Structures are given as C-alpha cells and as structure tokens.
Amino acid sequence: MTTTPLRKDAARNWERIVAVARELVDQGTPLQLNDVARRAGLGVGTVYRHFATPEALLEAVATPCLEALAAHGRQALADTDAWRALESFLTRTVEAQVTDASVAPVAAASVDALPRTTELKESLWCTGTALLDRARAAGAVRPDLAAADLVPLMCGIAYAVDVHGSAPADRIDTAHRYLAALLGGLRATPTTV
Amino acid sequence: MTTTPLRKDAARNWERIVAVARELVDQGTPLQLNDVARRAGLGVGTVYRHFATPEALLEAVATPCLEALAAHGRQALADTDAWRALESFLTRTVEAQVTDASVAPVAAASVDALPRTTELKESLWCTGTALLDRARAAGAVRPDLAAADLVPLMCGIAYAVDVHGSAPADRIDTAHRYLAALLGGLRATPTTV
C-alpha cells in the first residue's frame, strides 16, 4: 500500500482542498464537496477524485490534530502516576473534540469505517488502552470500565457540550466541567449507601 | 391556542401518519415525509399539512414516551430519598432515550426549537430541576451541577451508547453502565488526592 508518489499539481490541489475544508469546518459550515470545489477554484471531479466522501475529507482535516493527540498520549505514558496520565490524556481528548469540529465525527465513526486513518486511530486507541490498563492495574479506575468505553464516553461528553449549546468561548469550560463530573462522579458522597 | 377540533378524516390521517412514523423510527429508518406519505397511502401534501418538518413528526411520535417520563418524574418527587429519586429519574430517562429512537433527537433539540412539545418538555425540565435542586439541598450531588446540565449529560450518555455500537439487546445494559459511571465517577478512589 505504498501510496503512489502523487503528481506535483495533484499534491498542490490536495493541500488546497484540505485548507479550504479546514476553513469551512472551523466556521461551522457543513462540508459539501461541490462547495469545496467551487471555493478552491477546482473542478468537482478533482475533489471527488481525492476524497470520495465528505467523511474522507474530514478525516484528512482531522489528521494533524489526531496525530498531536497520539503524541501527547505516548508522552503521558511516561508519567509515573497512572491516574494522572489517564486524566491528562482524556482531558486533551475532549479539548480536541470541543475545539476542533473535525475531530468528533472522525472519532465517533467506527474504526473500520474510515480506512485511511485506521492506523492512526488504532495507534491512538492502543495508547488509550495502555493508559487505561495501567490505571486499572493501579486500582485507580472502576473495574467495569473497558477500553472500548473510552471513545464513546469522550464522544458523549463532546456531544453533551454541543447539546448544552455553550457559547464558543465557554465550550472548553463546559467540557472540563463535564469531564470532571464523569471522572469524579455526580454524587457528592460516594459511599453513603 | 385552542387546537381547532380537527375534522374526522384529518384526525384519522394524523393517527395513521404517526403510526407509520412510529414503525419507521423503530426500525431505524430515517424519517422522510415523502416516504411516510407513500407508506401511509396518503398524499405528500397531507403529511406536510400535518407536520411541516420531519422533526415535528418525530416530536409527535415521541410525545407519549415523554409524557410517561414526566409522570414518572412527578412520582419520583414523592420519594423521601432525594438522591434515589433523582437517580431513578435519570435512569428512566436514559432508558427511554436508548430504547426509543424518537426520544433522543427531541430531547437534544433546544427547548424553543420545537414549539408543539414546549409545554411538555418544560414540564419535564421543571420536574428534573426540582429533583436536582432537592438532591443538591440534601448535599447529595456535586454543587457545580446545574439544571441546564441534566439534559445534555443524559443525551451524552445516549450518544455514547450509540457510538459504542452495542447490539440492540445490550443497549440498555451499556446505558446503565455509563450512567453508573457518571453517577459514581470513573475514579475508583474518590478522595485520594
């Protein structure tokens, strides 16, 4: 699967498309390939050649952010405090989802749905699992929490922030609040019953 | 706003439309008014006359379930244990969202977006607030949790269950697990730091 070197102009157009998509995503406009093509000054066919679906394009847009996330995760594994490492990773994850509109959809899509980023997502998933396993081994997290729950829960928080409808400036705060609630529990007195 | 008595045939058609929509929702088909009309053996115009948008129709479909939820909420207010009452209400809420596909979208939509159910949703929201306030007064919930967070968090859980992609039979279990995680906190040792 060695990607053919890609011709020079093709590469330039690729960049241009992703850049335009990046802008659209940032300003909250839904990605419409036809629209992207017009704004990039390219033919529709060109865009469809590069990205068969809006999701594929979104994936390309999200990739840098996901890579940063993965890097942070690997770095967190160096932390000796298993819980703190996990918490830091999860915090970064929800921050990314809430800050960058391209991340959430890509994260929510099942792993096999998006072939291109599969390796990247799998790497992310692995570090997440490692962080969780370590924390569980240290007895720091509830035992019924599986690795497969991590992504859904983080996506759930991001979604909750959306539903809450915070102003853009407050989104991160809300996300932090919700993550704190999830991590610490809504209940104030944990062992009352 | 006294709803005009509605003619006999119109009422019958209304029922038929909602019934068809109910089926479609249950089998996971996205609501398309044109499609609903065909299946109900009615003209497209008739359907659009009754429900201007798919959301409006979905709202009608969800109404009975929401009413049941509201009833349960009011009943929960009778429970002397404030925390247990809240927990019971939240449990019922996520169960409804996960069981009935019509509930989640209606719940997630901002209150003012759907004029018809506004009163119903507002009633629901009020009982939720009452339950939460009581629990907070009893010191049973974390103080930084506002009433406005209740709906988003429940929607977040429902969404998380979707992302998790459980088999239909396991959806409720997953929802319970996630709600428990949220209520109790992911962290095993709450007061370690």
Add this chain to the structure above:
DNA sequence: ACCACAAGCGGATAAGCCATCCGATTGTGC
C-alpha cells in the same frame, strides 16, 4: 529539447430528495 503516454483535471449532466402549490374531493353546519 522533444515526444508519447499516463495521470490528473473539470464541468456538463444524470439521479434523487425535498417542499410547495393548486385543482379536486370530502366532511359539516344550516
């Protein structure tokens, strides 16, 4: 420097969905 070939480009165009409008129909009050 030139040529030939393949890879890439791009817009015209087909397919499908959504929503509206208005002539025909049917129920209801007198």
Add this chain to the structure above:
DNA sequence: GCACAATCGGATGGCTTATCCGCTTGTGGT
C-alpha cells in the same frame, strides 16, 4: 339536501449529490 370551507393528493420545480468522459498537463525516455 345544499353550500361552503377545510382537507386531500400528486404533479411540479428547486436544490444537493455524485458520476462520467473528453481535454489538459506533468513526467520519464530518447
């Protein structure tokens, strides 16, 4: 039984999405 008004229903136009294929452009060989 009649007239009016409310309701019905499908034909229709606008819009979004995606494909196809003739034309253009970069690249590697001579």
